[in-house]
Amino acid sequence: MKIRDRYAPSPTGLQHIGGVRTALFNYLFARSRGGEFILRLEDTDRVRYDQAYERNLYDTFAWLGIQWDEGPDRGGPSAPYAQSERTALYRQYAGELVQSGRAYYCFCTGERLERIRLEREAAHSGDTGYDRRCRGISPEEAAGRAAAGEAHTVRLKIPLGETTRFRDHLLGEIEWKNDDVNPDPVLLKSDGFPTYHLANVVDDHLMEISHVLRAQEWLSSTPLHVIMYRSFGWTPPEFCHLPMVMGQDGKKLSKRHGATSIDEFRRQGCLAEALINYVALLGASYEEGKDIYTLHELEGRFSLDKLNKAPAVFDYKKLEWYNGQHIRLKSDGELAALCLHYAVDAGLFGAAGAEPTAEQRLIFVKAMALVRERLSFLSEAPAKIAYLFGEPEMPAAEEFIPRKADLARAVELLRLGRDFTRPLAASPDDEAAEIFIKEQAEKNAVKLGDLLMPLRVAITGARVSLPLFGSLRILGAERALARVERALEHLSRQLERSS
Ligand code: GLU
Numbered sequence: 001m002k003i004r005d006r007y008a009p010s011p012t013g014l015q016h017i018g019g020v021r022t023a024l025f026n027y028l029f030a031r032s033r034g035g036e037f038i039l040r041l042e043d044t045d046r047v048r049y050d051q052a053y054e055r056n057l058y059d060t061f062a063w064l065g066i067q068w069d070e071g072p073d074r075g076g077p078s079a080p081y082a083q084s085e086r087t088a089l090y091r092q093y094a095g096e097l098v099q100s101g102r103a104y105y106c107f108c109t110g111e112r113l114e115r116i117r118l119e120r121e122a123a124h125s126g127d128t129g130y131d132r133r134c135r136g137i138s139p140e141e142a143a144g145r146a147a148a149g150e151a152h153t154v155r156l157k158i159p160l161g162e163t164t165r166f167r168d169h170l171l172g173e174i175e176w177k178n179d180d181v182n183p184d185p186v187l188l189k190s191d192g193f194p195t196y197h198l199a200n201v202v203d204d205h206l207m208e209i210s211h212v213l214r215a216q217e218w219l220s221s222t223p224l225h226v227i228m229y230r231s232f233g234w235t236p237p238e239f240c241h242l243p244m245v246m247g248q249d250g251k252k253l254s255k256r257h258g259a260t261s262i263d264e265f266r267r268q269g270c271l272a273e274a275l276i277n278y279v280a281l282l283g284a285s286y287e288e289g290k291d292i293y294t295l296h297e298l299e300g301r302f303s304l305d306k307l308n309k310a311p312a313v314f315d316y317k318k319l320e321w322y323n324g325q326h327i328r329l330k331s332d333g334e335l336a337a338l339c340l341h342y343a344v345d346a347g348l349f350g351a352a353g354a355e356p357t358a359e360q361r362l363i364f365v366k367a368m369a370l371v372r373e374r375l376s377f378l379s380e381a382p383a384k385i386a387y388l389f390g391e392p393e394m395p396a397a398e399e400f401i402p403r404k405a406d407l408a409r410a411v412e413l414l415r416l417g418r419d420f421t422r423p424l425a426a427s428p429d430d431e432a433a434e435i436f437i438k439e440q441a442e443k444n445a446v447k448l449g450d451l452l453m454p455l456r457v458a459i460t461g462a463r464v465s466l467p468l469f470g471s472l473r474i475l476g477a478e479r480a481l482a483r484v485e486r487a488l489e490h491l492s493r494q495l496e497r498s499s
Contacts, residue, residue: 003035005211007068008200011041012048014261015060017253017314018215018245021279025242026213027066028280028302035210039071040203041082044193049084060262064272065295078207083199090194093202093232094154094187098139102231103187105142105152106134129183130155154188156197156228164223164230169240169304176223185224197221201228209237213304216241240304243283244311253314265319269342269378271330274323282312292325320376327375332368339381340364346382348389363388366474370466384466388474391483392461397494400457400487402450407498410454411491416444417455418484424469425477433469458487 007023009015030037041057043049058073070076080086097103113130120127134142135157146152158178165175187198194202204212219241229236247257259265265275273294280286280298284306293301327335340356343349343364349356356364367385375381386392400410420440427433441448456468459480465471472480 001210002208003030003033003211004038004207004209005030005035005213006038006040006204006207006209008040008042008203008214009057010045010048010196011043011050011053011057012045013053014056014263016260016262017279017282018260020060020064020262020275021245021282021312022213022215022242023061023066024276024279025284025302025307027068028298029211029213029304030069031299032302036069038076038078038207038209039068039073039081040207041072041084042196042199043082043084044087044196044199046084046193056263063266064262064276066276083194083203086199086203087193089206090198090202091188091192094194094198097156097187097231098154100231101139101157103154103156104135104137104139104184105146106130106155106184106186107137107142107145107150107152108133109151130185132184135184151190153186153190155184156187156224156231158184158224158227164226166222166226166236166239168219168222169238170243170307170309171219171241174219174222178223178227181223181227187228197224197228201225201232204237205229205232205234211238211240213240213242216244240307243308245282246311246313248313248315250311250313257314258316267379269339269375269380270319270323271326271338271378273329274319274326277326278319278322282314283308291322292329324376327378328372330368330372332365332372335368335372335378336361336365339368339378342379343382343385346386348382348386360389363474367466370470370474374466387460387462387465388471391486394487394490395457395461397491399463400454400491402447402453405450407491407495411488411495413446413451414454414458414484414488414491416440416446417451417458418481418488421455421472421480421484422477425472425475425480427469427473430467430469433472454487455484458484 005026007026009019009023027037029035041054043054061067068074070078070081072081094103098105108130116131134155158181160179162178163175164178164181165173167173185197186195188194222239222241226236245253247253249257253260259268262275276295276298277293280293280302284302285308286293286298286301286306330338344353344355346352347354349360364385367388371381371384374384397407397410400414401407402410402413405413420437423436424433427436437452438448441451444451452468453463456465457463459468459471459475460466
């Protein structure tokens, strides 16, 4: 069987973790089986539709590097792939169901439907949905009324007294009494637009979708869809309803838990690779002892048997960890390119928005080697490396003082550090710098930590910083010495004042 699956979003919101998980699993399933992955826009809800959401859809998946084989933007044998361009088809198929007696015209007005809803509510009746009033109208009468222009919808005639069965890949056999299925739902609205159910089933059939992988929240619609396939005389696709994605409190992941839209993660400096890696693990397990996967590796490993039944829990801390891991896989040049716009926006190279000069660009790339291990998100880079571009603010004198020492001692230590600044900045690498400075500490009978601490504060502006030796190499001897001198002046003034 040719595997064909699809991602069928309604562009009524920004792409979020749940949607991307559905798309990714469909993509991986198709790729793992040599099949085809299709994008279909379910854009029949014209009230909630917004072009910005459609743009966001394309933008998100271009960024993620996930490409469909067929879709509104690529075309394909089942074009068009936007439901708003297929309405004539839905009308045709709804008409066929009416012809075959499997669907009927309903002339009930919105007011009537609302009235019965309120009456039932007042009577505390458990009944919901349509009361099937128009089901009894003879086809001839119905056709006449419709031809005379009376407004109507088309409703599915659910075969009563039967049971609908289907198999879900993950959940097993599912059966549902037809009498409990949404009573005769609307397929075609009075404006001629299809409902989700009609458009979805017609398209999955016409687009020859073999597998429907979708979120578990759609499970309750599936018995109805299966009834529709049978009413048309079509074979239903295979179904696999994916485990829900929850927040850590066990409730469905939503904005209450934090960022959910891909845009937000992206702005924060999440890598597409990390997001894919983490999202691919939401509800699936691949191999023991391996956490980091590329999209390509996932394509080779995915299978429906690796899905978990239990809901997946979205853990922001874990995503952060994955992001850090993927950041570590980037070269200096790649990481610099990824971090650049955060630095430009933050004003790292002058005024906010200023592009780097050639020299700044060089420093920026070198800085990546220092900061790479210390980033969870790209957006953190500018603040961490700012001291390599502008002069750091002068820290308070106490910051320079090692434990069990005083200000006078800090000045002594920094003077000593000044003597070693030039050779340290000239060392070819950390190892050489370390050998050199250890020797000097020994010769001068000072603890290495005590020697380096005031120097670090003078150079980087903080006790906790990126690696000192690397910073010295990047700054160069002259800039570094100027900072040490400035700090010494500052400390000496303090010392005078306190004596
Ligand atoms: N348009 C539906 C959605 O927004 C599609 C559900 C399905 O995959 O059948 O998720």
